[in-house]
Amino acid sequence: MMETILSRSIRLICLGGVTLGMHAAHAQTDAPAQPAGQAAVVTVTGSRIAAPGAESPSPLQVLTAADIAASGATNLQELLLQNPTIGTPGISRTNSNFSTASAGVATIDLRDLGTSRTLVLLNGRRFVSGVPGSASVDLNSIPTDFIERVELLTGGASATYGSDAVAGVVNIITKRNFNGILFDAQMGETYEQGDDQKRKASITFGTSNDEGTANVMGHLGYSRQGAVMSRDRKFAAVDQYSRMAGVTGEAADAFVIQRPFYSGFTPAGTFYPDSGSFTYDAAGNPIPANTNGTGGAQPTGFNRSAYRAIAVPxxxxxxxxxxxxQLNANHSAFFEGNYASTRVSTTIEPYPLGAEDIYPSTGGQVPAEFLVNGSYVRNPIVPQYLWDRISDTDGDGARDYYFTRRMADFGNRGSRAERDTFRVATGLKGLIADKFNYELFGAYGQTKEAQESGGQVNVLNFRNALEAIVDVDDLNGNGSRTDAICRDANARAQGCVPANVFGAMTMSPEAVRYIAAPGSLQSVITQTIVGGSINGDVWELPAGALSFATGFEWRKEESRATPDALTQAGLNAGNATPETQGDFSVKEIFVEGRLPLLKDKPFAKQLTLLGAYRASDYSTVGRTNSWNAGLEWSPVSDFKVRATRSLSTRAPNIDELYQAPSQDFPTGIQDPCLGVTATSTGLYDAACRAAPGVMANINANGAFTLNQSDLQGISGYNRGNPDVQEEKGRSTTVGVVWTPRSIRALNRMTFTADYFKIKIADAIVPTDRQYALRNCYAGGNQAFCSFITRRPNAVGANSAGSLEFIDTAVSNSGGLGTEGVDLTVGWADRVGPGRMNTRLAYTWVRNLWDRGLPDADIDESAGEVGSAKNKASLNLGYQWNDFNIQSTFSYIGKSYLDDQFLSGFDLAPKSLGVGSRTYTDLQMTYALRKSTEVILGIDNVFDTKAPPIISGLPGNVTGAETAADVYDAIGRRIYVGLRVKL
Structure with missing residues (x-):
């Protein structure tokens, strides 16, 4: 296999020309110059006190430029997701194809506590958000080749950095004092399919003056990652669905996968006269509709997977x-500037339209004739085959019918988004009285997104185009008195043309132009910060210097997202999305101290206390406070115990406060009423029968039955809450650091073990939809029942009682939390003719829970898909002369389906799950000369497959038929490159 891969790599080089890329460990970066007489000091993430040899009092993991280069990652998210402390991302390339906004954004989530609880910093300062209404930073905006290291601090850090640091901090440190020019580029693609094509090129340059008092660095980069389509992966190429089959003894028998499970919304349309249904064949002849080919007939359904994407370009x-x-010996001025322009496109199948989208007041009954001058006139576009099979079903005296249709005439749905982010920060820093370090800075950042979307329809215009009459008076002036025209004169004046929906691609270009509703979304996010700090040693104590840091910060966040008018009103047959805008400001002061108690004493090589406090005043929730306290104790030189206790506060973001009801189409929802009969006695049965629509369905079918449209047509609204208050997270970490320098055989090893526990009270969360269903029908909780709307009896037995809307709203819930252990082991030494290095990071999660409402039961999710209890990453490397090989093994432990979902079918937790997965990445570099290296990399070397998590199951990412944001759904990928430093 290796020869085949090498051969493919050589072909890539020949086809693509010479490309550039190499291991960053060989890029030279000079140490920052220090003013004369000043000792070298450092500041680590988790503290604002600069001190010689400073270490973090909280668990801290560091990823270097060499790690980034060895990963071949195009954006930082790809590398961070291998770290076991990182949870499932809120947004990524592989879970955002169906997003109505922010598709392709790369966010990060520490501890699986939510992206909003992970604070991302750039050089210790906040970075502007990339997602409207939130604080989520888009890691696409930060060039990987410009990064010196990334520090991951786990545990509450609000006292040091402010709101959003409840789960921890990701601090991205960029290169400094770089001299020279560095060219870097790569190209790659998937080995089997040749998609997910990657192109990456960058140049980094820097120079300093002869005196070393001034330096400047710059970076220019370009990258492109291609699409991965569902149709190009066998496991996702065909629509499928997991449905309840009835448990016969084993939990594994509870669900069956129906493949294909084509959509009933077809381009030819499905039409429902008084009884039965029919569609059209390729020749335009009416035939019985048979979506999935049951009973041996040819299926007439629509395969949506042929149009969907697993990864967006x-x-x-x-x-x-x-x-x-440097202004003088003690003072200097600095500047940071970043600009990122991102282009993302999404693609999904043409819009599935039901007549109720156009005629909501009549339940989708489309008039086939109209009352004109006291008598009924037939709609001429209604074909004779349908006319002969319909009557007046809604009591208005006119014949009517119902239809569903895939609007292929309008092309695929999708969006093209252009996202521009820029940020500048500038200030002064230096020494005061040759003793205290200070910094004053101001920063301004802005993210703009302009999105255009297509494939939607204007339902008002569509209604006009469906209501046609014969032009007996030649109103259109074409000389014919037998053709069809729109019956509304105003509509005709606006370009209305009758829409023929009977058959595939039967609508005229003129009708398509009149009905089409191109969408748009404009969003702007701005962040303004002014801050300052001072730190240093107050006086010298027997055990060391008493150090402090104090400072202030003022910050204002603004966000606005404005869809087009039709989208805001929900008149484009898609998601109704009103404008959301808002802002808030906060004033903060903080103080931090480090008190050494003992030094070089028996059983106390070092004993130090640490503490920090921050007071904040928000324009939204008022005054809050955060604090932390820490202890560092080294009984001997090689062993240290560290512990912290903190209170972190997070104020609600703009979306959580101000988001207007925005329509969504959630997946993985299972109706607990499915299968209920008039006499059944299950957990949900009595409450289900109390719903009139459900009972009407039972009376008509013998048991509550859902058709395909019901299963695929659940909608709901997400909304904010202006009354939501801040949440408070209490975290505890206790750990040890062992660096056995005194043991010769182990003196190159570092070992850490840390216990963590985070508990968030009054957590700001949206209500989980499946959780709301369970608690409404199992417990009769009216707070949850208020989120649920079922279709009424009036729609008919086929859909009566089916779920129409399941809403979710933000509130201060009963809380959430997590508890577990992190282990890391690092070792590097000479082995044989070369040098070996290895690093293992392992996280065991004891529990991860949330409570939907203060009086609700705890929902435990540790061990479920996306939140595995066991995760690990192992890095192995070996360098021999000019040859270097690095490998990474990423492990995701066995996981189970959501217990709330399983309980809906009377199945025990952990009764259904997926096995563990290990992914292997490999990179080899060879130094052609001192300044040049070539590179060959293979990601997912053994082409480890993602587990099947089919539509209808929790964790499924629409279009991928797996949890594509957790597991690798793309497959084996290879890349090559070269890097040159001049």
């Missing part, structure tokens, strides 16, 4: 600039 242009100039 993303293109980025990046620029960064940093500089510093």
């Amino acid at each position: 993303t293109e980025r242009f990046l620029m960064a600039l940093t500089g510093e100039i």
Whole structure:
């Protein structure tokens, strides 16, 4: 296999020309210059006190530029997701194809506590959000080749950095004092399919003056990642669905996968006269509709998977600039600038339209004749075959019918988004009285997104186009008195043309132009910060210097997302999405101290106390406070115990406060009433029968039955809450650090073990929809029942009682939390003729829970899909002369389906799950000369397959037939490159 892969790599080089890329460990970065007489000091994430040899009092993991280069990652998210402390991302390339906004954004989520609880910093300062209404930073905006290291601090850090640091901090440190020019580029693609094509090229440059008092660095980069389509992966190429089959003894028998499970919304349309249904064949002849080919008949349904994407294509242009100039011996000015332009496109199948989208007041009954001058006139576009089979079903005296249709005439749905992010930060820093370090800075950032979408229809215009009459008076002036025209004169004046929906691609171009509703979304996010700090040693104590840091910060966040008028009103047959806008400001002061108690004493090589406090005043929730306290104890030189206790506060973001009801189409929802009969006695049965629509369905079918449209047509609204208050997270970490320098055989090893526990009170969360269903029908909780709307009896037995809307709203819930252990082991030494390095990071999650409402039961999710109890990452490397090989093994432990979902079918937790997965990435580099290296990389070397998590199951990402944001649904990928430093 290796020879085949190498051969494919050589072909890539020949086809693509010479490309550039290499291991960042060989890029030279000079140490920052220090003013004369000043000792070298550092500041680590988790503290604002700069001190010689400073270490973090909280668990801290560091990823270096070498790690980034060895991963071959195009954006930082790809690398961070291998770290076991990182949870399932809120947004990524592989879970956002169906997003109505922010598709392709790369966010990060520490501890699976939510992206909003992970604070992302750039050089210790906040970075502007990439997602409207939130604080979520788009990691696409930060060039990987410009990063020196990334520090992951797990545990509450609000006292040090402010709101949003409840789960921890990701601090991205960029290169400094770089001299020279570095060219870097890569190209790659999937080995089997040749998609997911990657192109990456960048140049990093820097220079300093002869005196070393001024330096400037810049970076220009470009990257493109191609699409991965569902149709190109066998496991996702055909629509499928997991449905309840009835448990016969084993939990594994509870669900069956129906493949194909084609959509009943077809381009030819499905038409429902007084009884039965029919569609059209390729020749335009009416035939019985048979969506999935039951009974041996040819299926007439629509395969949506042929149009969907597993990974969205993303293109980025990046620029960064940093500089510093020394004003005198103790003071300097600095500047940071970042700009990112991202282009993302999404693609999904043509719109599935039901007549109720156009005629909501009549339940989708389309008039086939109209009352004109006291008598009924037939709609001429209604074909004779349908006319002969319909009557007046709604009591208005006119014949009517119902239809569903895939609007292929309008092309695929999808969006093209252009996202521009820029940020500047500047300030002064230096020494006061040759003793205290200070910094004053101001920063401004802005993210703009302009999105255009297609494939939607204007339902008002569609209604006009369906209501046609014969032009007996030649009103259109074409000389014919037998053709059809729109019956509304105003509509005709606006270009209305009758719409022929009977058959595939039967609508005229003129009708399509009149009905089409191109969508747009404009969003702007701005962040303004002014801050300052001072730190240093107050006085010298027997055990060391008493150190402090104090400072202030003022910050204002603004966000606005404005869809087009039709989208806001929900008149384009799609998601109704009103404008959301809002802002808030906060004033903060903080203080931090480090008190050394003992040094070089028996059983106390070092004993230090640490503490921090932050007071904040928000324009929204008022005054809040955060604090932390820590202890560092080294009984001997090689062993240290560390512990922290903190209170972190997170104020609600703009969306959580101000989001207007925005329509969504959730997946993985299972109706607990499915299968209920008039006499059944299950957990939900009595409450289900109390719903009139459900009972009407039971009376008509013998048991509550859902058709395909019901299963695929659940909608709902997401909304904010202006009364929501801040949440408070209490975290505890206790750990040990062992660096056995005194043991010769182990003196190159570092070992850490840390216990963590985070509990968030009054957590700001949206109500989980499946959780709301269970608690409404199992417990009769009216707070949850208020989120649920079922279709009434009036729609007929086929859909009566089916779920129409399941809403969700933000509230201060009963809380959430997590508890577990992190282990890391690092070792590097000479082995044989070369040098070996290895690092293992392992996380065991004891529990991960949330409570939907203060009086609700705890929902435990540790061990469920997306939140595995056991995760690990192992890095192994070996360098021998000019040859270097690095490998990464990423492990995701066995996981189970959501217990709330399983309980809906009377199945025990952990009764259904998927096995563990291990992914292997490999990179080899060879130094052609001192300044040049070539690179060959293979991701997912053994082409490990993602587990099947089919539509209808929790964790499924629509179109992928697996949890594509957890497991690798793309497959084996290879890349090659070269890097040159001049």
